[in-house]
Amino acid sequence: MQPVTDLDSLSLEETTYRRLRQALMEGAFEPGQKLSIRRIAAALGTSAMPARTALRRLATEQAVDVLPSGTAIVPRLTRAAFRELGTIRAELEPLALRLAAPRIGGPRLSELEAIVRDGWAAREANNPEEVLRADRDFLFVLYHAADAPMLLSIIEALWMRRGPHFWDARWIIIGRVPAENRHAEILDALRAGKGDEASAELKAEIESTTAYLLEQMPFADDPVEDGGFDRLRSPAGSTRKRRAAVGPSG
Amino acid sequence: MQPVTDLDSLSLEETTYRRLRQALMEGAFEPGQKLSIRRIAAALGTSAMPARTALRRLATEQAVDVLPSGTAIVPRLTRAAFRELGTIRAELEPLALRLAAPRIGGPRLSELEAIVRDGWAAREANNPEEVLRADRDFLFVLYHAADAPMLLSIIEALWMRRGPHFWDARWIIIGRVPAENRHAEILDALRAGKGDEASAELKAEIESTTAYLLEQMPFADDPVEDGGFDRLRSPAGSTRKRRAAVGPSG
DNA sequence: AATGAACATTTGTGATCACGTTATAGTAGG
DNA sequence: CCTACTATAACGTGATCACAAATGTTCATT
Known part of the structure; x- marks a missing residue:
């Protein structure tokens, strides 16, 4: 790149x-x-x-x-906002994948394979940070391949809004038993030239993950009980000082 | 409002x-x-x-x-950009309409009826400015009713990008023989509680209009011949001075 | 110890300035 | 009549300042 x-x-x-x-x-x-x-x-x-x-x-x-x-x-995010986010993503990201499908060549396929492998390994190692990173990388390689700049920037905006909560919920996400490796299936569909199938698979993933998180995650408009928002931090009691807004050295 | x-x-x-x-x-x-x-x-x-x-x-x-x-x-806009715009709109605006459909009540319906009537009258009067305004108002009443703030702001961003060209092409748009009044059909579907039908109708409208304009409109990457961009201005030779960027008094 | 008032700090906003770059218009030369 | 150059005007950027509103803290009072 x-x-x-x-x-x-x-x-x-x-x-x-x-x-x-x-x-x-x-x-x-x-x-x-x-x-x-x-x-x-x-x-x-x-x-x-x-x-x-x-x-x-x-x-x-x-x-x-x-x-x-x-x-x-x-x-x-409120529940309504998170639901809206999921609804829009479920429309736009499969679209991006559909546009990208015919443009994915051999090199891209191997790049994607490597990312899927990393993600799987991270999941077995119970390393949520790495799992989330791999999932994100996998999808954005595809979205970049769509070569649709407006669409890409819209999707990025959706992720920006979701990012902070997603990160907070990483232990919930990782805790979900993965029936199968959905990204691997998307990859298979792409390899077979079935862009529409890959797209449908992605849509299902987004919708089911959104539904799952709506059940499991606390939201801004939930009744507060026992600390409300502050449960579900990382288990090793990371009560560290709020990180600096932006570190100049990364 | x-x-x-x-x-x-x-x-x-x-x-x-x-x-x-x-x-x-x-x-x-x-x-x-x-x-x-x-x-x-x-x-x-x-x-x-x-x-x-x-x-x-x-x-x-x-x-x-x-x-x-x-x-x-x-x-x-280049052709590719205009096509991308159409593709995204064809996904998001029907979504907004689907979300809005169950929330449209009687008062909204009469408001929409009035707008459709205005638009039709303007079309018969060969007044493209008014036709475009009515079309836009019709759709945005619906999009507001969806009560999905992110979605609305995304759609508005798409329209902003399209606006200037659309305005330029208003004589082309008005020149297209309207087989039927599509917005009236959308309205009928909404009245009948058929949100999905209305949504499908809207998607068809966006796609066919985009395809039509891709044929008829000049774009930034078209070969320049005889003035290129500057044909298709209003017929009555409105070679008036470029309007001020923003008038302080409106 | 809990409450509230007074103070000090931090905040966003908008204006203005200096600097270096870019665009534009005018002119000289072909 | 067209091109190439130059001078001048306009531009975006980033820093700094003044101001008012909001926020956080301290301390006295209950």
Whole structure:
């Protein structure tokens, strides 16, 4: 894969935006976490300006919410919002896969195979971080292959909104007994040139995972009992200090 | 319809953003038109800051393109981009209609009826501006009724990108002989409680209109002959000066 | 110890400025 | 009449400042 851009030649505002975007998609922030302009600017060693614009851009995509005071906050999803997210994903991501199917060549297939293998190994090793990473990588290799830039950016926006909660729920996700390896089946369908089958499989995966999480995950509008949102953190009591908004060194 | 917010209580940046967004969706700008920060700021009587943030937000939604120099420009769509737009719309807008269908009550139905009547009258009067407005209003009443905020904002982003070209092509659109009144049929289906039928009808409309325009409209990557982009302006030689970016008085 | 008021800090917003780049118009040369 | 160059204007970017609103903290009071 070619380097998307030379980071050095980009404006500060653009790099700030991309780093926040990536962090959000990967679940590096916790739901409810406040992202203040000055803090982010300080963490990146710039003035407030690039951080301000970057945050407002994210708010436009609804990747962050914005309090009445103007402060950006990592969204806490309501059940309705999470359901909506699932509904849209179940429509758009299979579409992307359908567009990508005829464009997947041999090299891409082996790349995908490797990712599926990694994901499977991580699952057996009970390593949820790695499982989630592999799942995400698998899908986005496909979505990039669709060569539909608008569609891709819409899907990314959906993932940004979902990312923080997904990350929080990684122990729930990993706890689900995987009847079969769905990504392996998608891969098989792609190898056989059955794009529509792969697409249907993906749609089923998104819908069933969404339904499962609606049952298992706590949401912002659930009645609070015993700490509410703060259960289901990682088991080894990781009560560490909230991580810095953006670390300049990664 | 309730006033969404009171404009006076909003930040300058937010009002700037909303005005540009509306203008884009309605096709008030021409493809290729440059939107400079300072010009827009001057037109609104503010400093450059709100205009800067507003334009960057629009760029994030891909509602405007950004030249290498950083200047925002109203997009000129390539055929591929227009096709992609149609493909995404054909997936999302029927979804929105499906979600909206069970929520459409009597008052909404009469509102929709009135809009359809207006549109039909405008078509007979050969008034393309009014036809396009009615079509847009009809659909967005439905999309709002879906009560799915993310979905709505995605759809609006798609329309923003399409708006300028659509406006340019209004004489082509109006010139197409309408076999039947599709929106009336959608309305009938809704009245009968057949949301899926309405949705399928809408999908067909989007797909056939997209295909039709792909044949009839000139695109940014078409070979230029005889003025290229500049044919198909309104017949009464409206060679008026390019309208101001944003008029402060509306 | 719990409550509330006063203070200090942090926050977003918008304006202004400096800097380097890009686009544009005018002019000279072919 | 067209092209190439140059000077001037306009542009985007990022930093900094002032201001008002919101937030968090401290301390006195009950």
